[in-house]
Amino acid sequence: MDREEAGRRPETVSASVHAAVHGPGTVLPRHFFERDPPHVARALLGKVLVRRISDGTSLSGRIVETEAYLGKGDAAAHSASGLTSRNAVLFGPAGHAYVYFTYGMHFCLNVSCLPPGTPGCVLFRALRPLEGSDAMARARNLGLPDPRLIASGPARLCQALSITRAALNGADLTAPASSLYLCDDGFRARRIRTSARIGITRSAALPLRFYLEKEPCVSRAR
DNA sequence: AAGCGGATCGTCT
DNA sequence: GACGATCCGCTTG
Numbered sequence: 001m002d003r004e005e006a007g008r009r010p011e012t013v014s015a016s017v018h019a020a021v022h023g024p025g026t027v028l029p030r031h032f033f034e035r036d037p038p039h040v041a042r043a044l045l046g047k048v049l050v051r052r053i054s055d056g057t058s059l060s061g062r063i064v065e066t067e068a069y070l071g072k073g074d075a076a077a078h079s080a081s082g083l084t085s086r087n088a089v090l091f092g093p094a095g096h097a098y099v100y101f102t103y104g105m106h107f108c109l110n111v112s113c114l115p116p117g118t119p120g121c122v123l124f125r126a127l128r129p130l131e132g133s134d135a136m137a138r139a140r141n142l143g144l145p146d147p148r149l150i151a152s153g154p155a156r157l158c159q160a161l162s163i164t165r166a167a168l169n170g171a172d173l174t175a176p177a178s179s180l181y182l183c184d185d186g187f188r189a190r191r192i193r194t195s196a197r198i199g200i201t202r203s204a205a206l207p208l209r210f211y212l213e214k215e216p217c218v219s220r221a222r
Numbered sequence: 223a224a225g226c227g228g229a230t231c232g233t234c235t
Numbered sequence: 236g237a238c239g240a241t242c243c244g245c246t247t248g
Contacts, residue, residue, distance in 0.1 A: 067240070076240065086233060104230025106241050123240060155241050199240055 025185030030174045032182075033094035037068035037113045037120040041210050044111075044182070046189035049127060051161040052179045059136055059161050061127025061151050062187065065211040065218045067197045069110070071119040075202035079119035089170050090119040097180060099158070099169040106155035109163050111173055111182075125198075125209070127151035127160075128217040136160035153219040 025048065033040055050060040069077040071090075078100065079090045089098040090112055098110040098121055110121040129136055129150050137145035140160050151157040158164070163180070173181050191213035196205055198220065211218045 069240075078240080081234080084233080100240085101232060102239055103241050104232080104239095108240065110240090125240090153241070159242095197240070201239090 025183040027174065027176070028095075028182040028184060030093070030095045033111060033113050033174075034115060035113065037070055037122050038208060038210075040111070040113050041066040041068040041122045041208070042192060044122060044124075045192055045210055045212055046187045048130060048183040048185050048187075049124065049161070050131075050181055050183055051163070053135075053162060057132060057135070059132035060130045060183075061136075061157075061160075062130060063124065063126075064128050064215045065124075065126035065152075065209070067123040067125055067210070068208040069121050069123065070206075070208075071114065073203075074206065074208075076197065076200040076204070076206075077119070077121075079121075080202075087119070090121055092116055092170075095172060095174040097163075097168045097171040097173055099163060099165040101165050102155075107158040107164055108154040109158055109161075109168075123154055124157055125154050126211070126217055126219045127157055128215065129160075148216050150217075152217050156219075 028047065032043065044063050044066050047063050048060050049063055050058055052058050071079055074080060078087045083091050086100065089096050092112060093116050094113050096112045098112055099107055101107055109124045113120040113122060129147050133145045133147065133150060136150045139162055140150060140156060142149055151160045168180055171180055172178055189212055193211055193213050194207045195209045196207060197209045
């Protein structure tokens with residue numbers, strides 16, 4: 001699957017990005033995700049989500065918005081009613097993709113947290129495009145590659161990166177050969193804001209949404 | 223600028 | 236049989 005090692009390619013980065021990417025960086029290891037979802041959700045801000053597609057090119061974006069879903073005391077979490085075939089990934093090891101289908105047409109991407117048997121995850125809600133923004137805009141059927149419309153919203157993010165449940169649910173995001181993984185490229189998030197999560201009805205008041213201040217690619221931005 | 227509803231189907235009651 | 240961790244286009248003010 002992995003035709004060339006992901007660590008040595010020169011990266012082409014749009015000049016419009018506000019901070020430079022310092023090379024491909026290091027892939028986030030499993031222990032990064034073996035923590036409480038709120039910690040992981042904060043720590044993921046500023047990291048890079050990379051998707052290698054079949055033609056060998058990489059699509060990527062800086063994570064600017066996340067939400068944490070807890071294993072206990074969180075009625076909004078898909079794991080709230082116990083293990084089912086749909087949510088089984090959440091009860092497995094940390095660092096795996098939980099992709100679900102909703103509203104008859106949308107996919108959303110999460111990463112599992114905490115050790116096996118203890119559910120919890122982080123929902124990826126928005127990216128600032130880095131590599132492949134033109135290809136991502138095409139995948140979204142956008143006329144112009146407006147960075148604010150490419151991956152600002154969990155379903156838009158999945159559409160931009162061609163993430164489906166069939167292709168990626170359960171995938172190990174820490175595996176070297178993964179077609180979807182997370183990187184630390186040295187960027188450090190400046191100001192992190194917290195709010196209630198978006199679009200849920202139960203446990204709606206918990207402050208479990210995290211996003212970068214003054215970031216135009218956050219969903220539902222002003 | 224904000225609010226409404228349609229699209230569309232897997233999952234669980 | 237109902238309801239989404241959503242998005243988009245159309246309406247109204």
